[in-house]
Amino acid sequence: MSKDTLDTKQKNDFPEWLRILPLADCVVFPGAVIPLLIDDPVQVRVLDEALNGDCYVGVVTQRDPDELQPQAKDLVKNGCLVRIKQMVTVQEKLLRIRVEGIARFTVERYKTEEIQESFMLRAKVVYHEDKYEPAGINKTDYQVLTERLTQQFDVYAGRSVTLPEDLKLVVKNTNDPARLTNLVAFALPIPVKEKLKLLAECDVQKRFKHLFTLLNQEIKSAQLADQILKDTNTSLSRMQREGYLREQLKAIHKELGDDGGVELLHLRGLIKKSRLSEDAMRVARHEIDRLAAIPFSSPEYAGTRNYLDWILNLPWRKEDQNPRTLVEAKRILNRNHYGLEALKDRLLEYMAVMKVSDSSSAPILCLVGPPGVGKTSLGQSIAEALGRKFCRIALGGAHDVSEIRGHRRTYVSAQPGKIIQNLRRLGTRNPVILLDEIDKIGNSQMGAETASALLELLDPNQNSTFTDNFLGMPFDLSHVLFIATANWLEPLHPALRDRMEILELPGYTFDEKCHIAIQHIIPDLLKKCLLPANSIHFEPDAL
Structure with missing residues (x-):
């Protein structure tokens, strides 16, 4: 040679x-x-x-x-x-x-x-030039390599439906080792990157070694594809053609040793670990069984998967356990709010009753006062004093009941109401939720429906079985501490007013305003302007 x-x-x-x-x-x-x-x-x-x-x-x-x-x-x-x-x-x-x-x-x-x-x-x-190295390999050795590569290529060609017949014949009749490696490299449907490696390789023996590896991979892939096709064809009928891709997916999972599917197994594991309510547990298991029968490409699959995601990520039983003493609560209220002594005393009484009775059916507080007196910040201080998470829901101009109850799942892009959304975000079932500007709910017919939804939400005897339209099952809101704010009492629905304990916040006196300016407003402004504390002094007359 x-x-x-x-x-x-x-x-x-x-x-x-x-x-x-x-x-x-x-x-x-x-x-x-x-x-x-x-x-x-x-x-x-x-x-x-x-x-x-x-x-x-x-x-x-x-x-x-x-x-x-x-x-x-x-x-x-x-x-x-x-x-x-x-x-x-x-x-x-x-x-x-x-x-x-x-x-x-x-x-x-x-x-x-x-x-x-x-x-x-x-x-x-x-x-x-094509190189035949090392020198110890003789003509007989290359003949053996040529015969083995030809036989292996015949196995691959017998399974390939895209390989041209004339190319199969040319490869079969080629006895020259170098030319055989070139033709097999050209015929294989491998990535361009692999073909370039073979083109750059002048050592014929190394080309043989590389091609044996690539051919083995192609043959195994073809065998696996044939097995998947065989498994799906056994259960394929005219009535099942729409589920063809789903059957293929099942066959793939079977080859991987995962008949149920990775995602379904993961979801079942999450259900076991999650502390769901009895209703939620029953619904979640039912939805997973439905999910297993829905084609992955179906829009219903994405909707069901999203619904399960909501169920599994809601705090059905999780609560924040960070209680504070009344002394700490008083210190927090005094630190954040100047004056309002009568109001703070009433809030401390309210917290004391909650701690002693450990009752989740305490009356709903409604803070009433003109804009700017600190109703929202007072709600934040109450949450801090109780050691709970806090969120604010603006009801100004709310006229759609779905903002409270959520959308039904029949709608495209349906989602739960703001109450359930915020509970998922906070990750606890006992936060403090501030219903801001409850007196600004629209006066239309839809606004009246929103007010009716709030009646159930704020009634301690009903909110333990609050049903969001999206979830379609009861969620216990009795552990949530609701606080409402309003500028005026007159626009409030009479039934809503009866559900709440009204706490009025009067306007501040001149001395209180001066103290608030010195202790809170001016330090905050200096901080925002990146100025040192006490760098500017205001005379009382200037205030």
């Missing part, structure tokens, strides 16, 4: 400078014959020149297949010398050509030539 497949005379016949034809996502190997469609005007001119000359062109693969006008930096360094065997003009500026791979080369450098107001790449190349 000759060490080289290209003798010196052949190499001397090859041009040192080659016209370069970039290919987007194709790799040509020596010995392979490939058809190409060319519609780029510059490339058409390059092929015309080659056909009128020596018929040689260098084909090089682009790094980015989407590059429309590749330059030298956009091309890989290895390519293949090809000879144009046939060229047919299909229509104007569209050619069909057949080229045959001749030899590997590496580009040393490029130069650009102007052509038809554009440019053509020429490259100085170095041709490479």
Whole structure:
């Protein structure tokens, strides 16, 4: 066996400078014959020149297949010398050509030539011979490798429905080791990156080793695909065609040893760990059983999965356990609010009753006063004094009952009401929720429906079974401490007013306003302006 497949005379016949034809996502190997469609005007001119000359062109693969006008930096360094065997003009500026791979080369450098107001790449190349190393491997060894690769390729070709019959025949009748590796590398549907590795490899033995690995992978993939298709075909019927993809997915999970599906197993595990109510546990299990029967691509799958996500992330039994003493509560109220002594005493009495009785049915507080007297901040201080999380829900102008009760799941993009949304965000079932500006609920018919929903929400005898339209099951709100605020009592619905204990916040006296300015407002302004504390002093007359 000759060490080289290209003798010196052949190499001397090859041009040192080659016209370069970039290919987007194709790799040509020596010995392979490939058809190409060319519609780029510059490339058409390059092929015309080659056909009128020596018929040689260098084909090089682009790094980015989407590059429309590749330059030298956009091309890989290895390519293949090809000879144009046939060229047919299909229509104007569209050619069909057949080229045959001749030899590997590496580009040393490029130069650009102007052509038809554009440019053509020429490259100085170095041709490479096929190497049969190490020297200890004899002709018989390569014959064995050739026979094994041919047999393995026959196994793959027997399972492939896309491989051309003429290519199968050419590979089967090839006895030359180097040419066989080139043809198999060209025929395999492997990524361009792998083909480029094989094109750059001149060592025939290493090409054999790489191809054995790739062929084994392709055969195993084909066997797995056949098994999946067989498993799905056994249960396929005319009435089940819509579930074809779902059956394939089940077969894949079966091959992975996961019949139930990773996501369903994960959801079942979450249900076991979650402290759901009895109703929520029953509904969640039912929805998971439904989810297993719904095709993944169905819109209903996404809706059911979202519903389960809400159920599993609500604090059905989780509470904040951070109680404070009445002394700490008084200190917090005095720190955050100046004056209002009668009101703070009443709030401390309210907290004392809650601690002693440990009752979740305490009366709902309604803080009434003009804008700016600190109703919202007082609600925050109550939450801090109780050691609970706090959120504010603005009801100003609310006229849609779905803001309280949520949307039914039949609607697109349905979601729970603001109460359930905030409970999920806070992660606890016993926060302090401030219903701000409850007197601003719209006076329309829809506003009246919102007021009716609030009646159930604020009634201690009913809110333990509050049912959000989205959830469709009771959620216990009796552990939530609701506080309402209003500017005026007159607009309040009489039934709502009866549900709440009214605490009025009068306006501040002049002395109280001065104290608040000195202790709170001015320090906050200095901090926002990045000025040192006590850097500015205000005289009492200036205040």
